[in-house]
Amino acid sequence: MRKFLILTLLLIVCSNAFCDKNSIIQKGQLKYDFSFAEMAIRYLETGDTCILAKISRLEAVDHIMNHAKKFNYNVPKSSNRELVEYLLHPLDKERLKLDRFKRNLKNAKEQVLHDNFIYERCKEFLPDEFQFTGSLFFTYGYDLGVVYGKNASVNLAHSHYLSQTGEIRYYMLHELHHAGFFECSNKPMPHLDLKKYSDAIDFIALATQLEGMATYVPLKVRLKENAMKSDADYVCLNDSLMMQNLEKEYFQIYYHFFNQPDRDFKDSDWKLIASLSNGKRLWYRVGALMARTIDEELGRKELVNLIKKDPKDFINSYLSLKKQ
DSSP states (O other), rough: OOHHHHHHHHHHHHHSSSSTSSSSSEEEEEEOOHHHHHHHHHHHHOOHHHHHHHTTTSSHHHHHHHHHTTTTTOOOOOOOHHHHHHTTTTTTHHHHHHHHHHHHHHHHHHHHHHSSHHHHHHHTTHHHTOOOOOOEEEEEESSSSSETTEEEEETTTSHHHHTTTTTTHHHHHHHHHHHHHHHHHHOOOOOOOOOOHHHHHHHHHHHHHHHHHHHHHTTHHHTTTTGGGSHHHHHHHHHHHHHHHHHHHHHHHHHHHHTTTSSSSSSGHHHHHHHHHSTTTTTHHHHHHHHHHHHHHHHHHHHHHHSOOHHHHHHHHOOOOOHH
């Protein structure tokens, strides 16, 4: 009995000792959740495995695990604990990032505490009546940032943020818009079980609209704050000749699938789809070009209305403007 009481007390201590009063900042129904990031710091400082157990029970880790399973990421997927250990190890190597990670956490939290800019900017690109009800998690070690359903995350330990802390601001906009996009549209997360080329077109169109709009959301903010050169996507968007070439390449791939809708999709076709997201990041950059063109030519209301429509309507709206 005594051993049980001691263990219970230890679990209570482990559950409550590692986050400050601003670990979760709620604005409206939207939660900015810094728990994972704060506990990661405590673990890297102490090496105390008690903290790993606590991190494993966080909603942020459930979010990452859901994403990893959905998109078959090359990370441990058998348990939250194994995933967390993978993200925070090897300990000696990860500790080299600690000071920069602390700086990034401080920066992100100040962005949220200072004003409602992130929320209000995203709302400009979502329906007027929409209200966030999910969370934006601040995490360690998993991708640049990801969305799953109505929740999104930003990995403050990513090399892009470790070298340029100012980038966190813009990617908070990017990832939060993703969460709003899925929540307000009720569109399901894309699946990887593609049978026909028509399925590939649906996948490409959704990714183009999703990533294109989220890439466009911070564009004018970057222009105003002279931050176009700090991210390769925006370097491209600022170069009209480069964008012409990227657009041509994008539509070559798009029409490869579009013109053969009944053709069977094979594993080898993934290489072509991967080229849209890797390297030249075509559905981010060309998608942002589409969003900007629709916004400037048809207006913000039409751009936002397209969120609830078939993603192919987003692409067709752009193509109709190109023909004028």
